[in-house]
Amino acid sequence: GLFKQTVGSRKMSRNPDSFVWETPYENLYLMPSSPVLSVLEKELESRYKIYKLRDALDKLNDEYDRIYIDTPPNFNFFSKSALIAADSVVVPFDCDSFARQSLYSLMDNIAELQEDHNPDLEVEGIVINQFNSQARLPGELVAELEEEGYPIFSTYLTTSVKMKESHRDHRPLIDMAPSHKLTVQFLDLHAEMEKTRSRKAA
Numbered sequence: 564g565l566f567k568q569t570v571g572s573r574k575m576s577r578n579p580d581s582f583v584w585e586t587p588y589e590n591l592y593l594m595p596s597s598p599v600l601s602v603l604e605k606e607l608e609s610r611y612k613i614y615k616l617r618d619a620l621d622k623l624n625d626e627y628d629r630i631y632i633d634t635p636p637n638f639n640f641f642s643k644s645a646l647i648a649a650d651s652v653v654v655p656f657d658c659d660s661f662a663r664q665s666l667y668s669l670m671d672n673i674a675e676l677q678e679d680h681n682p683d684l685e686v687e688g689i690v691i692n693q694f695n696s697q698a699r700l701p702g703e704l705v706a707e708l709e710e711e712g713y714p715i716f717s718t719y720l721t722t723s724v725k726m727k728e729s730h731r732d733h734r735p736l737i738d739m740a741p742s743h744k745l746t747v748q749f750l751d752l753h754a755e756m757e758k759t760r761s762r763k764a765a
């Protein structure tokens with residue numbers, strides 16, 4: 564069946580390097596996934612395949628400076644698998660009340676996963692996304708999260724149609740709009756994250 568063809572075949576025993584795609588951009592490589600995997604979620608979970616991603620990425624750690632895993636928005640088998648494979652997690656937070664409740668739920672799930680599967684998993688911080696400085700609610704929500712002790716990066720990301728254009732054109736923002744405000748914010752966020760990592764490693 565589809566499960567055997569996708570996961571159980573000999574192809575899956577190959578070196579993970581064979582699934583890495585080189586991009587036109589310097590030092591950027593991708594290991595793509597596919598929506599077809601959603602059909603296999605229950606089968607994967609029942610066969611204890613949740614450590615597959617961790618085992619694959621362990622073989623690639625020495626070849627790359629950083630490996631980022633983009634997870635689905637809901638907390639499911641695939642996001643759990645990613646968190647088990649990860650050393651740390653960065654949590655995006657869209658500035659609305661619904662997102663705050665989702666954040667609380669996610670942090671509880673992360674704590675449970677740390678206890679059961681990955682005690683070394685670290686929450687690096689929360690990225691404030693779609694921030695509107697002209698509106699009162701986003702600032703209030705961020706202030707409340709800070710009062711509750713959540714680690715929040717000082718660089719906030721605003722909204723822009725450029726992000727949708729980037730997704731549509733399959734081009735990184737830094738390539739299609741290198742001087743755009745949102746691009747600069749992403750660069751500042753990356754610099755902040757690297758500075759934090761260097762300080763912790765010292």
